[in-house]
Each structure stands twice: as C-alpha cells, then as structure tokens.
Amino acid sequence: MAACLGWAGPPGRSLLGGRRVAKQGKGGGGAASFGLHLLQSLQEIRKVVQTLEQTAREILTVLQGVHQGSGFQDIPKKCQKAREHFATVRTQLASLKVKFPVDQYYRFHEHWRFVLQRLVFLAAFVVYLETENLVTREAVTEILGIEAERERGFHLDIEDYLSGVLTLASELSRLAVNSVTAGDYSRPLRISAFINELDSGFRLLNLKNDSLRKRYDGLKYDVKKIEEVVYDLSIRGLNKEATTGAGGEK
Numbered sequence: 001m002a003a004c005l006g007w008a009g010p011p012g013r014s015l016l017g018g019r020r021v022a023k024q025g026k027g028g029g030g031a032a033s034f035g036l037h038l039l040q041s042l043q044e045i046r047k048v049v050q051t052l053e054q055t056a057r058e059i060l061t062v063l064q065g066v067h068q069g070s071g072f073q074d075i076p077k078k079c080q081k082a083r084e085h086f087a088t089v090r091t092q093l094a095s096l097k098v099k100f101p102v103d104q105y106y107r108f109h110e111h112w113r114f115v116l117q118r119l120v121f122l123a124a125f126v127v128y129l130e131t132e133n134l135v136t137r138e139a140v141t142e143i144l145g146i147e148a149e150r151e152r153g154f155h156l157d158i159e160d161y162l163s164g165v166l167t168l169a170s171e172l173s174r175l176a177v178n179s180v181t182a183g184d185y186s187r188p189l190r191i192s193a194f195i196n197e198l199d200s201g202f203r204l205l206n207l208k209n210d211s212l213r214k215r216y217d218g219l220k221y222d223v224k225k226i227e228e229v230v231y232d233l234s235i236r237g238l239n240k241e242a243t244t245g246a247g248g249e250k
Helices: 018-067 071-097 102-131 137-144 158-181 187-203 210-217 219-235 238-247
Strands: none
Touching (some): 018 102, 071 102, 102 137, 102 158, 137 158, 158 187, 187 219, 210 219
C-alpha cells in the first residue's frame, strides 16, 4: 500500500534512519486516511443503492398490476404512477453521483450495476406499455436523469442497458400468457412480433460479456414461450378474432 502511495523505501528500515522513518510515517498516515475515505465512500454508496432498490421494488409492484385480470384497463394509470416514482429515482441517482470522483465510475460500478439494470427494465416496461416500442438508451437516461455518454460522467453502460432490455423480454413473455387469460387475444400477437424483432436485433451483436451472453441465451426460451401462446390461439381459432380486433386498443 505504501508503495502505491509513492513511498519506495525498503521494508524493515532501521529506526536510525530518521529521515526515512519520517517518510514512512507520512506514507502510513496517507494510507490510513485513504482507506478511511474509501470506506466512508462505500458506506454512502451502499446507503443510496439501498434506497434505489426500495424504489425499484415500489415501481415493480405498481407495474405488476398489469398482469391481473383488470390490469389491462388500468395500464395508463399504472404507467403514470410508475413515472412518478421515477422522479424519486432521479433524485436518488443525483445523490449517488457525488459519492465518488467522476473519473472512478467503473471502480464502484459493481455496487449499483444490478439495481441500474433493474431500473432500465422498469423504464423499458413502462415505455412498452405506453407505446409498444423499444425504449432507446438515450430515452432511458432521460427517465433516470443520468448521461448516455461515458465522457459526461455518471452514465448508462451499454451492457446494463442491454441486460435491462433482456429482462423486459422475459416480462413480456409472461404478459402474453396473462393476456390470454384476461381475454385479450391480440396482445400476444403484437408481443410476439416485438420479441422476434428484438431477437433479430440481438443476433446482430457480437456479445463477448459472459453474463450478458448467458442472459441473451435465455431470450430463445422467451421467444419459444410466446410462439406457443400464439400457436395455441391459432389452433383454437382465436387468432382470427384477435386479428379482426387488432384495430382497437393497442
């Protein structure tokens, strides 16, 4: 640690080397001070991350209501409620930004990586429910109140964005099933088209990150699950009814 802080004196130096001892003491004090500062930063970061996790759970609780029978009629209200919670997220992320030097983002990234991915998923889910389109990375950063570009400070890493989008795919496969239960036969067809387009987009990427690659491998199961729902609608003749009524609610 002392060598990292710039003191290159040999270990075990005799106390007779007063000048050298003085430098060692100064270096040791610097190391202790640095360690204490780092510990305080980590504690503050963890506190903010905990509040973000709590807010993310509250948003998820709101959005999970769409899976219930009457939830489809209340989608606009639920999305509005979720967006109100995102105002709290922006405040919490603004607090997190100042807990560490701006150039040390990736030094502490692991502490908020998972909650940020969860927030990306929640933002993507809200935008999908509102528009049935894929949210862009830039739109997510606007919702969260952070940057899209690394050079501008606290930003949304591209892999965190992609991980959140893959979580959205799993949520939509569940929504497709629950749509049928609720009697909404056109929604699974639209979800199927969306997920297949999403899968095609991911196929164009050269994914090297192990964890992201594993999550992408799970996308094929979401595609298969939704295809089974659409097939079931087809053999029951409900897909014709869905196509006929597709000009209604979207």
